[in-house]
Amino acid sequence: MTHLNETELIEWLDGGLGAERAAHVDTCGTCHAALVSIGSTLAMLAANHAPEPSPLFWDHFGRRVNERIDRRVPDGERHGITGWLFGARRAALVAAVVVIFAAAIGFRGGDNPTSIQDPADSVRLSPGPAPVVREADGPRSDDPVVNDPLDDIDADAAWAVVRTAAEDMGYDEARAEGLAARPGSTERVALGLSGDELAELARLIENELKRTGA
Protein backbone atom coordinates (compact mmCIF):
# COMPACT_ATOMS: atom_id res chain seq x y z
CA MET A 1 0.00 0.00 0.00
CA THR A 2 1.30 3.50 -0.84
CA HIS A 3 2.28 5.95 1.86
CA LEU A 4 -0.18 8.61 2.97
CA ASN A 5 0.13 11.74 0.93
CA GLU A 6 0.29 15.21 2.50
CA THR A 7 -3.49 15.68 2.43
CA GLU A 8 -4.11 12.28 3.99
CA LEU A 9 -1.60 12.96 6.75
CA ILE A 10 -3.52 16.10 7.70
CA GLU A 11 -6.83 14.23 7.48
CA TRP A 12 -5.43 11.55 9.79
CA LEU A 13 -4.55 14.22 12.35
CA ASP A 14 -8.07 15.62 12.06
CA GLY A 15 -9.56 12.13 12.43
CA GLY A 16 -11.11 12.42 9.00
CA LEU A 17 -9.14 9.74 7.15
CA GLY A 18 -10.98 6.64 5.99
CA ALA A 19 -10.49 3.47 8.06
CA GLU A 20 -8.63 1.56 5.35
CA ARG A 21 -6.02 4.26 4.80
CA ALA A 22 -5.81 4.97 8.51
CA ALA A 23 -4.95 1.31 9.14
CA HIS A 24 -1.90 1.75 6.94
CA VAL A 25 -0.29 3.93 9.59
CA ASP A 26 -0.22 1.01 12.04
CA THR A 27 2.02 -0.96 9.74
CA CYS A 28 4.09 1.80 8.11
CA GLY A 29 7.03 3.23 10.02
CA THR A 30 7.54 6.03 7.47
CA CYS A 31 4.00 7.36 7.75
CA HIS A 32 4.06 6.92 11.51
CA ALA A 33 7.26 8.96 11.78
CA ALA A 34 5.80 11.67 9.56
CA LEU A 35 2.76 11.92 11.79
CA VAL A 36 4.88 12.10 14.95
CA SER A 37 6.90 14.90 13.41
CA ILE A 38 3.82 16.89 12.41
CA GLY A 39 2.22 16.24 15.80
CA SER A 40 5.26 17.54 17.67
CA THR A 41 5.30 20.72 15.60
CA LEU A 42 1.61 21.26 16.27
CA ALA A 43 2.15 20.72 20.01
CA MET A 44 4.90 23.31 19.98
CA LEU A 45 2.62 25.79 18.23
CA ALA A 46 -0.15 25.13 20.73
CA ALA A 47 2.19 26.00 23.58
CA ASN A 48 3.11 29.30 21.94
CA HIS A 49 0.52 31.69 23.31
CA ALA A 50 0.18 35.22 22.04
CA PRO A 51 0.26 37.76 24.85
CA GLU A 52 -3.11 39.20 25.76
CA PRO A 53 -3.36 43.01 25.69
CA SER A 54 -4.63 44.77 28.79
CA PRO A 55 -8.39 45.20 29.27
CA LEU A 56 -7.81 48.94 28.87
CA PHE A 57 -6.65 48.31 25.30
CA TRP A 58 -9.98 46.73 24.40
CA ASP A 59 -11.86 49.58 26.04
CA HIS A 60 -10.20 52.00 23.62
CA PHE A 61 -10.01 49.78 20.56
CA GLY A 62 -13.50 50.52 19.27
CA ARG A 63 -13.02 54.24 19.79
CA ARG A 64 -9.80 54.16 17.77
CA VAL A 65 -11.55 52.30 14.96
CA ASN A 66 -14.30 54.91 14.92
CA GLU A 67 -11.78 57.74 14.85
CA ARG A 68 -10.13 56.21 11.82
CA ILE A 69 -13.46 55.71 10.12
CA ASP A 70 -14.44 59.32 10.77
CA ARG A 71 -11.34 60.75 9.25
CA ARG A 72 -10.04 59.95 5.82
CA VAL A 73 -7.22 57.43 5.80
CA PRO A 74 -4.02 59.21 4.78
CA ASP A 75 -2.28 57.94 1.69
CA GLY A 76 0.61 56.65 3.73
CA GLU A 77 -1.65 54.03 5.24
CA ARG A 78 -2.66 52.63 1.88
CA HIS A 79 -0.60 49.72 0.80
CA GLY A 80 -0.11 47.26 -1.98
CA ILE A 81 -2.10 47.08 -5.17
CA THR A 82 -5.16 48.76 -3.67
CA GLY A 83 -3.11 51.75 -2.64
CA TRP A 84 -1.59 51.95 -6.08
CA LEU A 85 -4.97 51.67 -7.75
CA PHE A 86 -6.43 54.30 -5.47
CA GLY A 87 -3.58 56.66 -6.26
CA ALA A 88 -3.83 55.98 -9.97
CA ARG A 89 -7.58 56.47 -9.95
CA ARG A 90 -7.24 59.75 -8.13
CA ALA A 91 -4.46 60.92 -10.45
CA ALA A 92 -6.68 60.09 -13.43
CA LEU A 93 -9.52 61.98 -11.81
CA VAL A 94 -7.43 65.08 -11.26
CA ALA A 95 -6.06 64.80 -14.77
CA ALA A 96 -9.67 64.77 -16.02
CA VAL A 97 -10.43 67.86 -13.95
CA VAL A 98 -7.38 69.64 -15.37
CA VAL A 99 -8.28 68.69 -18.95
CA ILE A 100 -11.88 69.83 -18.56
CA PHE A 101 -10.81 73.05 -16.91
CA ALA A 102 -8.22 73.67 -19.61
CA ALA A 103 -10.84 72.94 -22.28
CA ALA A 104 -13.23 75.40 -20.65
CA ILE A 105 -10.54 78.06 -20.45
CA GLY A 106 -9.53 77.38 -24.04
CA PHE A 107 -13.14 77.64 -25.18
CA ARG A 108 -13.57 80.95 -23.43
CA GLY A 109 -10.18 82.21 -24.67
CA GLY A 110 -11.39 81.61 -28.25
CA ASP A 111 -10.53 84.76 -30.13
CA ASN A 112 -7.05 85.36 -28.87
CA PRO A 113 -5.80 82.45 -26.84
CA THR A 114 -2.19 83.56 -26.86
CA SER A 115 -2.71 87.14 -25.85
CA ILE A 116 -1.15 88.11 -22.56
CA GLN A 117 -2.45 91.12 -20.73
CA ASP A 118 -1.28 92.86 -17.65
CA PRO A 119 -3.60 91.60 -14.89
CA ALA A 120 -3.57 95.06 -13.34
CA ASP A 121 -5.31 96.38 -16.45
CA SER A 122 -8.10 93.87 -16.33
CA VAL A 123 -8.87 92.62 -12.85
CA ARG A 124 -11.76 94.40 -11.17
CA LEU A 125 -12.14 93.51 -7.54
CA SER A 126 -14.94 95.98 -6.95
CA PRO A 127 -18.37 95.49 -8.45
CA GLY A 128 -18.24 96.80 -11.96
CA PRO A 129 -19.97 96.30 -15.23
CA ALA A 130 -21.07 92.79 -15.93
CA PRO A 131 -18.73 90.71 -18.06
CA VAL A 132 -19.21 91.28 -21.75
CA VAL A 133 -20.72 88.32 -23.54
CA ARG A 134 -19.17 87.89 -26.92
CA GLU A 135 -21.27 87.00 -29.91
CA ALA A 136 -19.51 83.67 -30.12
CA ASP A 137 -20.84 82.75 -26.69
CA GLY A 138 -24.41 82.86 -27.90
CA PRO A 139 -27.32 85.24 -27.91
CA ARG A 140 -27.55 87.91 -25.25
CA SER A 141 -30.19 87.80 -22.60
CA ASP A 142 -31.24 90.12 -19.82
CA ASP A 143 -28.91 88.27 -17.48
CA PRO A 144 -25.53 88.38 -19.19
CA VAL A 145 -24.23 85.29 -17.38
CA VAL A 146 -27.09 82.96 -18.32
CA ASN A 147 -25.25 81.70 -21.33
CA ASP A 148 -21.83 81.71 -19.75
CA PRO A 149 -20.20 78.29 -20.26
CA LEU A 150 -18.73 78.38 -16.76
CA ASP A 151 -22.21 78.72 -15.29
CA ASP A 152 -23.77 76.19 -17.63
CA ILE A 153 -21.13 73.70 -16.60
CA ASP A 154 -22.83 73.33 -13.22
CA ALA A 155 -25.72 71.68 -15.04
CA ASP A 156 -23.45 69.43 -17.04
CA ALA A 157 -23.83 65.77 -16.03
CA ALA A 158 -20.25 64.80 -16.90
CA TRP A 159 -18.88 67.70 -14.94
CA ALA A 160 -21.11 66.75 -12.00
CA VAL A 161 -19.50 63.30 -11.94
CA VAL A 162 -16.02 64.80 -11.84
CA ARG A 163 -17.04 67.40 -9.28
CA THR A 164 -18.63 64.78 -7.01
CA ALA A 165 -15.54 62.60 -7.16
CA ALA A 166 -13.22 65.55 -6.57
CA GLU A 167 -15.19 66.64 -3.52
CA ASP A 168 -13.92 63.49 -1.88
CA MET A 169 -10.33 64.57 -2.29
CA GLY A 170 -8.60 66.88 0.15
CA TYR A 171 -5.77 69.26 -0.56
CA ASP A 172 -3.30 67.12 1.36
CA GLU A 173 -4.16 64.08 -0.75
CA ALA A 174 -3.81 65.98 -3.98
CA ARG A 175 -0.49 67.32 -2.78
CA ALA A 176 0.69 63.87 -1.75
CA GLU A 177 -0.08 62.67 -5.28
CA GLY A 178 2.17 65.41 -6.65
CA LEU A 179 -0.77 67.36 -8.01
CA ALA A 180 -0.19 70.57 -6.11
CA ALA A 181 0.56 73.77 -8.01
CA ARG A 182 4.22 74.57 -8.46
CA PRO A 183 5.59 77.93 -7.37
CA GLY A 184 4.70 80.54 -9.95
CA SER A 185 2.22 78.35 -11.82
CA THR A 186 -0.76 80.38 -10.62
CA GLU A 187 0.84 83.56 -11.87
CA ARG A 188 1.62 81.96 -15.23
CA VAL A 189 -1.97 80.80 -15.62
CA ALA A 190 -3.31 84.22 -14.64
CA LEU A 191 -1.09 85.92 -17.19
CA GLY A 192 -2.52 83.68 -19.87
CA LEU A 193 -6.13 84.68 -19.21
CA SER A 194 -7.98 87.16 -21.34
CA GLY A 195 -9.51 90.29 -19.88
CA ASP A 196 -12.95 88.72 -19.70
CA GLU A 197 -11.55 85.62 -18.01
CA LEU A 198 -9.69 87.69 -15.47
CA ALA A 199 -12.84 89.70 -14.76
CA GLU A 200 -14.79 86.48 -14.26
CA LEU A 201 -12.05 85.07 -12.03
CA ALA A 202 -12.13 88.24 -9.93
CA ARG A 203 -15.90 87.97 -9.64
CA LEU A 204 -15.68 84.34 -8.50
CA ILE A 205 -12.96 85.11 -5.96
CA GLU A 206 -14.95 88.05 -4.63
CA ASN A 207 -18.08 85.91 -4.28
CA GLU A 208 -16.11 83.20 -2.51
CA LEU A 209 -14.56 85.70 -0.12
CA LYS A 210 -17.99 87.08 0.69
CA ARG A 211 -19.44 83.60 1.13
CA THR A 212 -16.74 82.43 3.52
CA GLY A 213 -16.50 85.77 5.30
CA ALA A 214 -12.77 85.90 4.76
Next chain:
Amino acid sequence: MQGVDDAELVRLAQAGRREAFDAIVQRHQKQVYQLCYRFVGNHEDASDLAQDAFVRAFRALPRFKAESALGTWLYRIAVNVCLNRKAVKTPHFEGIDEVERADTKSERADAAVLRQERAVEVRAAIARLPPKQRATLILRAYHDLPHEQIAGILGSSVGAVKANFFHALANLKKLLDT
Protein backbone atom coordinates in the same frame (compact mmCIF):
# COMPACT_ATOMS: atom_id res chain seq x y z
CA MET B 1 -26.90 44.82 21.19
CA GLN B 2 -25.57 41.91 23.23
CA GLY B 3 -28.36 39.50 22.40
CA VAL B 4 -28.40 40.36 18.71
CA ASP B 5 -26.83 37.85 16.33
CA ASP B 6 -24.24 38.73 13.70
CA ALA B 7 -26.67 38.69 10.80
CA GLU B 8 -28.96 41.19 12.51
CA LEU B 9 -26.01 43.38 13.49
CA VAL B 10 -24.90 43.43 9.87
CA ARG B 11 -28.40 44.38 8.72
CA LEU B 12 -28.58 47.19 11.27
CA ALA B 13 -25.09 48.43 10.45
CA GLN B 14 -25.93 48.41 6.74
CA ALA B 15 -28.97 50.53 7.61
CA GLY B 16 -26.65 53.11 9.13
CA ARG B 17 -26.85 52.15 12.80
CA ARG B 18 -23.34 52.93 13.95
CA GLU B 19 -23.81 51.26 17.32
CA ALA B 20 -24.44 48.00 15.47
CA PHE B 21 -21.03 48.28 13.84
CA ASP B 22 -19.53 49.09 17.24
CA ALA B 23 -21.04 45.86 18.52
CA ILE B 24 -19.52 43.96 15.58
CA VAL B 25 -16.11 45.41 16.43
CA GLN B 26 -16.50 44.55 20.09
CA ARG B 27 -17.55 41.00 19.29
CA HIS B 28 -14.74 40.22 16.83
CA GLN B 29 -11.90 42.50 17.89
CA LYS B 30 -9.99 39.88 19.86
CA GLN B 31 -9.96 37.31 17.07
CA VAL B 32 -8.94 39.88 14.47
CA TYR B 33 -6.22 41.31 16.73
CA GLN B 34 -4.85 37.84 17.51
CA LEU B 35 -4.74 37.00 13.82
CA CYS B 36 -2.83 40.21 13.10
CA TYR B 37 -0.49 39.59 16.04
CA ARG B 38 0.40 36.17 14.65
CA PHE B 39 1.35 37.83 11.37
CA VAL B 40 3.49 40.65 12.74
CA GLY B 41 4.59 39.43 16.16
CA ASN B 42 4.30 42.75 17.96
CA HIS B 43 1.48 44.59 19.66
CA GLU B 44 1.86 47.97 17.97
CA ASP B 45 1.60 46.70 14.39
CA ALA B 46 -1.06 44.16 15.33
CA SER B 47 -3.22 46.89 16.84
CA ASP B 48 -2.78 49.08 13.77
CA LEU B 49 -3.56 46.22 11.37
CA ALA B 50 -6.62 45.16 13.33
CA GLN B 51 -7.99 48.70 13.32
CA ASP B 52 -7.29 48.95 9.60
CA ALA B 53 -9.17 45.69 9.02
CA PHE B 54 -12.26 47.05 10.78
CA VAL B 55 -12.08 50.36 8.93
CA ARG B 56 -12.02 48.45 5.65
CA ALA B 57 -14.85 46.26 6.86
CA PHE B 58 -16.91 49.35 7.66
CA ARG B 59 -16.37 50.72 4.17
CA ALA B 60 -17.11 47.38 2.53
CA LEU B 61 -20.11 46.63 4.71
CA PRO B 62 -22.69 47.91 2.18
CA ARG B 63 -21.39 45.27 -0.26
CA PHE B 64 -21.42 42.41 2.26
CA LYS B 65 -23.98 39.91 1.00
CA ALA B 66 -23.89 37.53 3.97
CA GLU B 67 -22.91 34.67 1.68
CA SER B 68 -20.33 33.78 4.29
CA ALA B 69 -20.39 34.21 8.06
CA LEU B 70 -19.44 37.64 9.33
CA GLY B 71 -16.46 36.19 11.17
CA THR B 72 -15.17 34.52 8.01
CA TRP B 73 -15.56 37.76 6.09
CA LEU B 74 -13.70 39.72 8.77
CA TYR B 75 -10.92 37.13 8.80
CA ARG B 76 -10.65 37.44 5.03
CA ILE B 77 -10.29 41.21 5.27
CA ALA B 78 -7.76 40.92 8.08
CA VAL B 79 -5.67 38.35 6.19
CA ASN B 80 -5.63 40.60 3.12
CA VAL B 81 -4.68 43.62 5.21
CA CYS B 82 -1.89 41.63 6.85
CA LEU B 83 -0.52 40.17 3.65
CA ASN B 84 -0.47 43.57 1.96
CA ARG B 85 1.20 45.42 4.80
CA LYS B 86 4.92 46.05 4.55
CA ALA B 87 5.28 45.54 8.29
CA VAL B 88 4.20 41.93 7.79
CA LYS B 89 6.81 41.36 5.12
CA THR B 90 9.54 42.67 7.41
CA PRO B 91 8.10 41.99 10.85
CA HIS B 92 9.57 43.36 14.02
CA PHE B 93 9.12 40.77 16.72
CA GLU B 94 8.81 41.68 20.33
CA GLY B 95 11.71 40.32 22.34
CA ILE B 96 11.09 38.40 25.50
CA ASP B 97 11.38 41.59 27.54
CA GLU B 98 8.47 43.14 25.66
CA VAL B 99 6.21 40.11 25.76
CA GLU B 100 3.69 40.06 28.52
CA ARG B 101 4.78 37.54 31.08
CA ALA B 102 1.60 35.59 31.43
CA ASP B 103 1.42 32.32 33.34
CA THR B 104 4.91 32.73 34.71
CA LYS B 105 4.03 32.81 38.38
CA SER B 106 3.92 29.07 38.68
CA GLU B 107 7.03 28.27 36.67
CA ARG B 108 10.67 28.82 37.49
CA ALA B 109 12.28 31.95 36.14
CA ASP B 110 14.74 30.11 33.88
CA ALA B 111 11.96 27.93 32.48
CA ALA B 112 9.88 31.02 31.76
CA VAL B 113 12.78 32.66 29.93
CA LEU B 114 13.36 29.54 27.83
CA ARG B 115 9.68 29.32 26.99
CA GLN B 116 9.57 32.95 25.93
CA GLU B 117 12.74 32.59 23.87
CA ARG B 118 11.17 29.64 22.12
CA ALA B 119 8.02 31.66 21.47
CA VAL B 120 10.06 34.38 19.78
CA GLU B 121 11.84 31.76 17.66
CA VAL B 122 8.54 30.21 16.62
CA ARG B 123 7.07 33.57 15.61
CA ALA B 124 10.19 34.39 13.61
CA ALA B 125 10.02 31.01 11.87
CA ILE B 126 6.34 31.49 11.03
CA ALA B 127 7.19 34.87 9.52
CA ARG B 128 9.56 33.15 7.09
CA LEU B 129 6.88 30.91 5.65
CA PRO B 130 5.37 31.74 2.24
CA PRO B 131 2.26 33.96 2.65
CA LYS B 132 -0.42 31.32 2.00
CA GLN B 133 1.30 28.73 4.16
CA ARG B 134 1.63 31.30 6.92
CA ALA B 135 -2.01 32.33 6.69
CA THR B 136 -3.15 28.69 6.62
CA LEU B 137 -1.01 27.78 9.59
CA ILE B 138 -2.22 30.73 11.66
CA LEU B 139 -5.89 30.15 10.87
CA ARG B 140 -5.71 26.40 11.48
CA ALA B 141 -3.30 26.08 14.38
CA TYR B 142 -4.15 29.25 16.32
CA HIS B 143 -7.75 29.97 15.38
CA ASP B 144 -8.80 26.36 14.99
CA LEU B 145 -10.80 27.09 11.86
CA PRO B 146 -11.92 24.11 9.76
CA HIS B 147 -10.19 23.61 6.42
CA GLU B 148 -13.39 24.50 4.57
CA GLN B 149 -13.60 27.89 6.26
CA ILE B 150 -9.92 28.59 5.63
CA ALA B 151 -10.49 27.72 1.97
CA GLY B 152 -13.26 30.33 1.88
CA ILE B 153 -11.06 32.94 3.49
CA LEU B 154 -8.07 32.35 1.26
CA GLY B 155 -10.00 31.62 -1.92
CA SER B 156 -8.39 28.18 -2.23
CA SER B 157 -9.69 24.64 -2.51
CA VAL B 158 -9.94 22.52 0.62
CA GLY B 159 -7.28 20.19 -0.78
CA ALA B 160 -4.93 23.10 -1.33
CA VAL B 161 -5.49 24.26 2.25
CA LYS B 162 -4.63 20.82 3.62
CA ALA B 163 -1.53 20.63 1.45
CA ASN B 164 -0.49 24.15 2.48
CA PHE B 165 -0.97 23.25 6.11
CA PHE B 166 1.18 20.16 5.75
CA HIS B 167 3.97 22.06 4.00
CA ALA B 168 3.73 24.90 6.52
CA LEU B 169 4.28 22.45 9.38
CA ALA B 170 7.09 20.67 7.57
CA ASN B 171 8.84 23.94 6.70
CA LEU B 172 8.36 25.27 10.20
CA LYS B 173 10.01 22.17 11.66
CA LYS B 174 12.95 22.57 9.29
CA LEU B 175 13.34 26.24 10.21
CA LEU B 176 13.23 25.53 13.92
CA ASP B 177 15.63 22.59 13.70
CA THR B 178 18.33 24.59 11.93
